Amino acid sequence: MRDNFPRAVPSLPKFSMLRRLCHGVGLTAALLAVQTFNTAIAAERFSYQIKSGDTLAKALNAAGMNGQQAYKVNQALAQHLDLKTIKPGQVVQVERNLEGVNDSSSFRVLLDLGFGGMAEATLVNDVTVSQFAQLVPQIRTVSVEFTVSGSVIDSAVEAGVSPEVILELSETLEAHVDFKRDFAGGEEISLRYEEAIYTYDGQRKRIPRAINAASVQTSKGLFEVNRIGEGSEQKLVISKNGKIVLSLLLPVHDARLSSAFGRRKHPVLAGWMMHKGVDFAANRGDAVFAVAGGKVTRAGREGGFGRVVRIEHAGGMETIYAHLSKISAGLKPGSRVRQGDKVGEVGRSGLATSTNLHFEIRNGKESLDPLKATTLRRLDNTPAVAAQE
Ligand SMILES: [Zn+2]
Structure with missing residues (x-):
C-alpha cells in the first residue's frame, strides 16, 4: 500500500519565529569543501547537517541562498511543517542551478523528516514553484x-x-x-x-x-x-441480508467516500446545494479510472470542475471525473476509452476544498446517484447487478 501524500498533513503547530531570519551566516567548513561557484551552469548539490541552535534559514544561508530566498523556502515549508521542531542531526540538501531551468540561481531544498519522510520546496526566479511535505506512515x-x-x-x-x-x-x-x-x-x-x-x-x-x-x-x-479487487478492478459491493444490491466499479481505489449524492451544504459556496455526484477523498496523483468504456467528450478545464474528463457511454449515459490534477496524456475529445483505462490523476483543481475526485453519472441532463443499482444497470459495460432492491 502506498500513501505518499497524507490526505491531511498531520496538523502541527505553525512556526511563528520564522520571520526572524538569520542573514550573513558564514559558510561552514563542510560546505566550503564541496562548493564550486565558478560553474554557474552546472547543478550543484550541498548537504548540511543541522547543528544545535540552527534554524532552517541558517542552514539555507550556509548553503548559498540569500536571506530572501531562504525566507521564501521557509514560508513554503512552514505551511506543511512546524519548523521549530527541526533537530540537530537532520539533513537538509540544497540543489542549486537546476537542470533545464532558465534561472542561474534556482534551488531545490530537501529536508529529511526522519522515518523516511521528506519535505521539499523548489525556488525558480525567486518564486516558490512547488512545495510539499511527505511523512511516511x-x-x-x-x-x-x-x-x-x-x-x-x-x-x-x-x-x-x-x-x-x-x-x-x-x-x-x-x-x-x-x-x-x-x-x-x-x-x-x-x-x-x-x-x-x-x-x-x-x-x-x-x-x-x-x-x-x-x-x-x-x-x-x-x-x-x-x-x-485491486487497482482499476476495485469494486464497492453492498449487500442486504446476503443479497447484492450494489456493485460499483470504483473510479479511484482505496479512497474514502467523503460525500454522497443529494442535497448538501456546499463547502465552498454558502448555503444548500444539490451535490450531483459522489466525492472520493484520495491522494493527489492517485490514478482515476474509467468505470465503463466510451468516448471522451471533454478532457480539459471546465469552471468549478477544474480539470475534468467527461466520457459518453451507450444509451445517453455519461460519467464525469472532476478536480483532476492531471489528465492522461493524449486524451482528447473523440478518444475511445475502455473500462479500467486511466483517464487522469486525483487533484483539487476548480472549486474543491480538498483533494478529492468528484464523480458523476448522468443520463442526458439528469444526474443520477452513482451508489444506486438502478444507475449502474444503465451504464454500458458495467457488470449487471445480481439482483433485488
Ligand atoms: Zn463533489
Whole structure:
C-alpha cells in the first residue's frame, strides 16, 4: 500500500519565529569543501547537517541562498511543517542551478523528516514553484465491533473509531440506511479499515483510510459493505441480508467516500446545494479510472470542475471525473476509452476544498446517484447487478 501524500498533513503547530531570519551566516567548513561557484551552469548539490541552535534559514544561508530566498523556502515549508521542531542531526540538501531551468540561481531544498519522510520546496526566479511535505506512515489494520447504544457515532467513538469512519459508512450506505432512524439500540456493527499513523516530533496522528469491510445490523436488515479487487478492478459491493444490491466499479481505489449524492451544504459556496455526484477523498496523483468504456467528450478545464474528463457511454449515459490534477496524456475529445483505462490523476483543481475526485453519472441532463443499482444497470459495460432492491 502506498500513501505518499497524507490526505491531511498531520496538523502541527505553525512556526511563528520564522520571520526572524538569520542573514550573513558564514559558510561552514563542510560546505566550503564541496562548493564550486565558478560553474554557474552546472547543478550543484550541498548537504548540511543541522547543528544545535540552527534554524532552517541558517542552514539555507550556509548553503548559498540569500536571506530572501531562504525566507521564501521557509514560508513554503512552514505551511506543511512546524519548523521549530527541526533537530540537530537532520539533513537538509540544497540543489542549486537546476537542470533545464532558465534561472542561474534556482534551488531545490530537501529536508529529511526522519522515518523516511521528506519535505521539499523548489525556488525558480525567486518564486516558490512547488512545495510539499511527505511523512511516511505506519499502516495498521483496525478490526472493531461494537453495539449501538444511543447514537451510532457516540457508540463508535466510545469503541475507539474515529468519526470520519462512521461518516464514510453513512455516506456509503446512504441510499439504504438512515443513520439517525434505523437503529433502536442493541444492533451490532463491525468494521475493518486501515489506519495510517504519522509520527512527527513525538506526536502521533491517526488518519483512517477507506473501509474495507463493514457489517451493519439495522432495523431494516443486515447490510454488508465490502471492497474487493485491486487497482482499476476495485469494486464497492453492498449487500442486504446476503443479497447484492450494489456493485460499483470504483473510479479511484482505496479512497474514502467523503460525500454522497443529494442535497448538501456546499463547502465552498454558502448555503444548500444539490451535490450531483459522489466525492472520493484520495491522494493527489492517485490514478482515476474509467468505470465503463466510451468516448471522451471533454478532457480539459471546465469552471468549478477544474480539470475534468467527461466520457459518453451507450444509451445517453455519461460519467464525469472532476478536480483532476492531471489528465492522461493524449486524451482528447473523440478518444475511445475502455473500462479500467486511466483517464487522469486525483487533484483539487476548480472549486474543491480538498483533494478529492468528484464523480458523476448522468443520463442526458439528469444526474443520477452513482451508489444506486438502478444507475449502474444503465451504464454500458458495467457488470449487471445480481439482483433485488
Ligand atoms: Zn463533489
